[in-house]
Amino acid sequence: MTALTAIGTYVPRLRLARKAILEGQGKRGGKGERAVCGWDEDALTMAVEAARGCLREADVTVGGITLASTTMPFEERQNATILASALNLGEDIRTLDTGGTQRAGTSALIEAVAAAGPGGDRLVVASDKRESKPGSPQELSFGDGAAAVCVGPGDGIAEVLATRSKSVDFIDHYRGQGRRFDYYWEERWIRDEGYLKLVPGVVTAALEEAGVAPGDVAHAVLPQAVPKAAQGICKAVGLPPEALADSLQDRVGETGTAHPLMMLAAVLEKAEPGQVIVLVGFGQGCDVIVLRATELLADWRSSDWFSGPLARRAEEASYYLYMARNELIERDEGMRAEVDYQSAMTQIYRRRDMLLGLVGGRCTECGTPQFPRARVCVNPACGSFAEQEAYPFADRTAKVVSWSADHLTYTPEPPARYGLIQFEGGGRMFANFTDVAGPEVDVGSDMRMVFRIKEFDRKRGFRRYFWKATPVAGRADDKGGA
Amino acid sequence: MASGIKDKVAIIGMGCSKFGERWEADVEDLIVEAYQECIADAGIGMEDIGAAWLSTAIEEIHGGKGALPLSFALRLPNIPVTRVENFCASGSEALRGATYAVASGACDIALALGVEKLKDTGYGGLPQRSRGMLNQMWWANYSAPGAFAQLASAYRRKHGIAADDLKRAMAHVSVKSHQNGSKNPKAHLQNIITEEKVLNAPMVAEPLGLFDCCGVSDGAACAIVTTPEIAKSLGKTDLVTVKALQIAVSNGSESGFSDWDGSHVMTARLASRRAYEEAGVREPRKEIGLTEVHDCFSITELVTMEDLGLSGEGEAWRDVLDGVFDADGAVPCQIDGGLKCFGHPIGASGLRMIYELYLQLHGRAGARQVADPRLGLTHNLGGAPHQNVCSVSIIGHHGV
Numbered sequence: 001m002t003a004l005t006a007i008g009t010y011v012p013r014l015r016l017a018r019k020a021i022l023e024g025q026g027k028r029g030g031k032g033e034r035a036v037c038g039w040d041e042d043a044l045t046m047a048v049e050a051a052r053g054c055l056r057e058a059d060v061t062v063g064g065i066t067l068a069s070t071t072m073p074f075e076e077r078q079n080a081t082i083l084a085s086a087l088n089l090g091e092d093i094r095t096l097d098t099g100g101t102q103r104a105g106t107s108a109l110i111e112a113v114a115a116a117g118p119g120g121d122r123l124v125v126a127s128d129k130r131e132s133k134p135g136s137p138q139e140l141s142f143g144d145g146a147a148a149v150c151v152g153p154g155d156g157i158a159e160v161l162a163t164r165s166k167s168v169d170f171i172d173h174y175r176g177q178g179r180r181f182d183y184y185w186e187e188r189w190i191r192d193e194g195y196l197k198l199v200p201g202v203v204t205a206a207l208e209e210a211g212v213a214p215g216d217v218a219h220a221v222l223p224q225a226v227p228k229a230a231q232g233i234c235k236a237v238g239l240p241p242e243a244l245a246d247s248l249q250d251r252v253g254e255t256g257t258a259h260p261l262m263m264l265a266a267v268l269e270k271a272e273p274g275q276v277i278v279l280v281g282f283g284q285g286c287d288v289i290v291l292r293a294t295e296l297l298a299d300w301r302s303s304d305w306f307s308g309p310l311a312r313r314a315e316e317a318s319y320y321l322y323m324a325r326n327e328l329i330e331r332d333e334g335m336r337a338e339v340d341y342q343s344a345m346t347q348i349y350r351r352r353d354m355l356l357g358l359v360g361g362r363c364t365e366c367g368t369p370q371f372p373r374a375r376v377c378v379n380p381a382c383g384s385f386a387e388q389e390a391y392p393f394a395d396r397t398a399k400v401v402s403w404s405a406d407h408l409t410y411t412p413e414p415p416a417r418y419g420l421i422q423f424e425g426g427g428r429m430f431a432n433f434t435d436v437a438g439p440e441v442d443v444g445s446d447m448r449m450v451f452r453i454k455e456f457d458r459k460r461g462f463r464r465y466f467w468k469a470t471p472v473a474g475r476a477d478d479k480g481g482a
Numbered sequence: 483m484a485s486g487i488k489d490k491v492a493i494i495g496m497g498c499s500k501f502g503e504r505w506e507a508d509v510e511d512l513i514v515e516a517y518q519e520c521i522a523d524a525g526i527g528m529e530d531i532g533a534a535w536l537s538t539a540i541e542e543i544h545g546g547k548g549a550l551p552l553s554f555a556l557r558l559p560n561i562p563v564t565r566v567e568n569f570c571a572s573g574s575e576a577l578r579g580a581t582y583a584v585a586s587g588a589c590d591i592a593l594a595l596g597v598e599k600l601k602d603t604g605y606g607g608l609p610q611r612s613r614g615m616l617n618q619m620w621w622a623n624y625s626a627p628g629a630f631a632q633l634a635s636a637y638r639r640k641h642g643i644a645a646d647d648l649k650r651a652m653a654h655v656s657v658k659s660h661q662n663g664s665k666n667p668k669a670h671l672q673n674i675i676t677e678e679k680v681l682n683a684p685m686v687a688e689p690l691g692l693f694d695c696c697g698v699s700d701g702a703a704c705a706i707v708t709t710p711e712i713a714k715s716l717g718k719t720d721l722v723t724v725k726a727l728q729i730a731v732s733n734g735s736e737s738g739f740s741d742w743d744g745s746h747v748m749t750a751r752l753a754s755r756r757a758y759e760e761a762g763v764r765e766p767r768k769e770i771g772l773t774e775v776h777d778c779f780s781i782t783e784l785v786t787m788e789d790l791g792l793s794g795e796g797e798a799w800r801d802v803l804d805g806v807f808d809a810d811g812a813v814p815c816q817i818d819g820g821l822k823c824f825g826h827p828i829g830a831s832g833l834r835m836i837y838e839l840y841l842q843l844h845g846r847a848g849a850r851q852v853a854d855p856r857l858g859l860t861h862n863l864g865g866a867p868h869q870n871v872c873s874v875s876i877i878g879h880h881g882v
Contacts, residue, residue: 402744406628418622
């Protein structure tokens with residue numbers, strides 16, 4: 001049996017009300033909100049968090065990673081390798097970037113199903129920080145987010161019954177080389193000639209192959225980027241209307257390659273063992289995956305799959321901040337932003353486990369954990385020159401020893417919050433904080449580590465990643481702050 | 483056991499430029515201004531100087547790297563000149579180099595000069611500086627105020643002090659320094675401020691407001707040192723001698739090990755303990771008459787009173803509010819206005835502190851002269867509370 005063995009999602013903490021977008025444009029109306037990345041988040045950082053969520057409780061060995069996205073931070077420098085390094089999964093691993101279409105996430109999942117066998121599970125991560133022009137319909141409908149699924153031959157939460165794909169050069173939108181934004185064709189044509197003509201036949205064929213009658217489908221994860229397309233597909237295939245899964249449009253927005261998998265995670269939180277789920281990805285044709293929830297689902301089910309990440313929320317009330325953060329307007333960053341952030345590739349390479357994986361050291365003589373790993377033990381009572389063993393800090397919680405909120409140092413969104421943190425089990429670090437609202441952090445607060453952008457080298461198109469501390473609780477419904 | 487530096491070296495001349503926004507002055511002008519006062523005070527000629535130390539922390543932006551800026555500005559006769567850099571403690575480092583050179587007998591008379599030209603950087607506050615390639619890839623993106631503000635959060639929590647009480651004590655530190663600075667014609671800031679103004683100032687790094695932060699200034703300060711014997715042979719009486727010069731440097735344990743609580747500066751405790759031993763001071767609060775400490779931020783000065791043993795643990799905030807460190811208090815601090823008001827041209831600051839104590843010991847401090855300075859102590863801190871270079875120096879009358 002090939003099965004989904006684990007699942008996780010990431011929704012950025014900031015949520016921008018559509019009303020705020022429209023008000024910023026001098027218009028009225030707007031329902032619900034969309035998830036938006038903080039200044040230090042991108043498709044890769046979200047992928048890391050979704051994958052960490054997926055693997056946290058899972059008992060799987062990852063043999064390979066596919067990262068699907070149409071908004072990868074690097075066009076050249078494999079993003080999946082950075083992801084694997086951040087997950088600290090070791091270097092003997094297969095990695096692959098895939099993209100080019102909105103169905104890259106489901107296509108990667110189908111490839112993982114086809115390749116399932118010995119050699120470990122395949123971790124499929126789909127993540128997008130959607131790009132849209134101010135004032136466009138996409139700005140309202142899009143959302144940022146990531147989802148991760150493990151696929152393997154063993155026991156899992158959902159068994160794969162059938163997969164089916166169709167490849168057609170249907171250009172509902174495109175983005176040429178070197179362009180930032182998509183170009184779209186008419187919505188009615190996309191719905192009537194695209195979704196409603198291309199998808200139903202593939203779903204029907206997949207269900208036939210799975211031996212499932214359309215009326216027996218309990219959950220249909222259908223693309224809903226275009227209004228009424230999903231309802232039309234349901235009708236054409238004969239799926240029960242009540243099977244239509246929540247589009248998440250009111251709380252998250254359409255998260256691109258991640259979206260089918262994110263909707264699937266939301267479905268799996270409430271699906272019953274034995275129920276059949278149809279998962280569809282659309283873009284230059286479509287992918288269909290038919291799944292059946294297993295008995296294990298009842299035991300493994302977790303609100304960490306989707307509800308937890310969704311509940312970690314802070315309102316972004318400012319359309320201006322959203323635009324400035326995404327360089328949709330040019331803001332005065334001040335002289336301190338002019339610092340040259342040239343990075344030495346030699347240095348990054350030598351310390352790749354430290355910088356990407358937050359791996360420190362532990363003294364083999366006195367046992368003191370320390371970051372970074374050093375040639376001489378930091379414990380004043382030890383001072384051993386013995387080689388230190390690798391000691392990963394990423395999944396350890398920490399307590400704040402001291403902190404400040406700094407309005408002077410350069411950060412895209414002041415104040416910069418940082419402080420000294422003490423890890424449970426030993427080791428400490430003077431660390432940047434992220435996703436903190438004012439009163440959330442004080443001496444003694446519990447923190448956890450997250451993978452984020454540290455600096456942009458805009459001169460050269462490079463960005464540095466490192467780990468930051470964020471409150472463990474991440475109290476829901478905080479007012480802004482980054 | 484080393485015998486220490488006590489009374490082995492005398493300071494025979496000092497000079498200090500006007501500190502401030504010296505828009506009209508180049509590095510060369512600042513160096514010459516401090517030097518001319520110093521050499522006239524010493525009553526010797528340039529040809530008598532055997533070696534020189536130049537301290538600049540980030541002045542190379544304007545004057546260039548190495549020893550050349552000093553040698554060129556003064557046209558020194560090709561003597562050895564060494565440039566030292568140790569963050570904000572650079573000035574104390576220059577004095578240490580010159581003092582040790584004389585004590586060792588390597589030269590008879592040595593010069594220490596510190597200079598910084600910060601107002602050519604275009605920044606309010608200190609400029610962004612390189613931190614080393616690997617460090618900048620993982621260190622928190624901190625500024626000086628944000629790093630020192632950390633002290634307040636930990637100090638407050640450790641001693642259970644209400645935020646408003648600590649903020650008021652911090653404000654008193656600044657109000658006192660402005661009061662003192664108003665009597666110092668060379669000070670960058672000579673205005674008197676109110677506690678209310680400090681408390682209502684814009685926030686720089688929580689809980690530090692604008693008036694909790696020192697000025698960023700241009701300036702230079704200079705010292706000439708020799709042995710007491712040579713000083714006497716030059717006709718000097720009432721010698722001011724070096725009693726202790728100590729520097730303690732972090733090795734990463736504060737930020738990397740687990741036994742520092744973030745509420746004080748570990749190196750300051752080490753450096754002051756060593757300095758008291760070197761100078762033979764047993765009861766600092768009774769024996770030290772005057773201090774010039776590194777009040778880069780109000781909270782730094784406050785916790786430093788405990789680090790130096792002038793206040794008990796957790797008591798400095800009350801002592802501050804009680805006026806113990808005011809001009810008319812038991813142990814006046816920053817009688818010249820301190821970094822807060824005299825200003826902070828980084829490479830010059832350690833020497834500026836010594837300059838004030840030297841004037842006070844000679845009774846030449848004008849309107850701000852204290853009655854009986856006894857021993858004077860300087861505390862010059864470079865870096866951040868969690869990783870730094872801390873210098874503590876003590877000077878006093880020879881043989882006392």
